[in-house]
Amino acid sequence: MVTGGLSMSYVPFDVDHYERQEELSDLDRTILSNRRYRSDWAYLQSSVPRLVIPLIDLVVHTGVSDRLAVSSVSVILWHVSRTDTPYRFWSEMQWLALLDTRAGSRPYLAAVAYHLGDFRTPQRITKFRQSAIYASFIFGHKIFKDELTRLCTVLKSLGYTARHLEKFLSGVLGVLMLENGDPRLETFTEGLLIKGQGHRSVGIARLVGKVSHGLAALGILDKPLRKRGYADWREKSIEGIDPAWVSWCRRWRDTSTLRPRTRESNYSFMLRTGIWLKREQPWVSSPVDWNTWTCAVVIAAIDRMTVGEWALESALGTKLKGLGQPIAPNSKRAFLHALRRFFIDFELWGWGRLKFSPRHHLATPRTVAFNSGINPRVIDDSSWLKLVWASLNLERKDLLSEIHYPLAMVQAAAVVWTHTGLRSNEIMRLSIGCAHAQPHEVVHED
Structure with a gap:
């Protein structure tokens, strides 16, 4: 088990020692209505300290730049003046109205809403992007960076590539921190991660599994989450396609029992055929409109097709x-x-009822079939012998991690690959017990 230092140095932003001002005084209204005063921090701290000091302390906590800090504090005070209500008593709708504007730094404003306005769902902001940035502003840049480093370090030790982690892990960590309401990894639970697996973004949902492996290695979880099957289903554009043809394609997609990826791929091919039909055969909008001539023309068109020629608008x-x-x-x-x-x-x-035979009239031409298939690369004999030797001498120290597959399974797969020449999908289909001891020694005739 890989261990890391506990995040005991994290101190949440404390709002309890700030006095809650329920109403504005006449002096407050006069000062806040003046645009010049709203940007004069020295004057504001002496004149309206209960309103301004918490905002300035949050500027330090979030690390926002001076330029954005001045404009952000100014826009909050302007909204206080306009609503005649201190920000500590704003409703969620009032916070959302402010956060959906272009004024100031939206992550800083979200941090103010989170800590001083009890608005704990920044994900509801219309232009919510970059969850890592929001989590850094709300909880503090140091704690976010420290926890990200801890998680990256342990995942690298398990065999995950550094480049992939640095590119994607911060986003999922930001999502989980905001959902959890606490940035410390020790507070993450299995329930939180399961909820994360249901995230609307498939990329985020997939990465939750990696986070669970890191938390298990740190001893925070008993075991990683079970891997889920995600269907990368994105509705494709139907622009430039006859609606009748689209309806038949969708009906097939919704009825077919093929695997999701195969179904989606075939659905894409059918829609792209619809683009060609609209351009070249506009009178054909249903399968029953097809005839042998349509099949011959579409085969010729596919044979001469170029990359991107029948691309959907969504692609x-x-x-x-x-x-x-x-x-x-x-x-x-x-x-x-x-x-x-x-x-x-x-x-x-x-x-x-069709007017043609799909198996016969849409058969793959011989020239296409002849040039299709696997194009194996010749491996030098000396290199291949090294691979064979390595497969026979795999040891535990050679594995980056056993988090996915045990050593015995890797050894078996390596030997099968180097000694039988099976492809990966053929190896995956091998059943338990298919291997047996050779009954006699191999005798070479020479």
């Missing part, structure tokens, strides 16, 4: 490798396979 911002170049033979084969599956299911499920 136009994606950087495509080889944009404008002919698509790979494997992509052509996958495209035609998706169409065949769609039309076969259409007829099999009794949705209508």
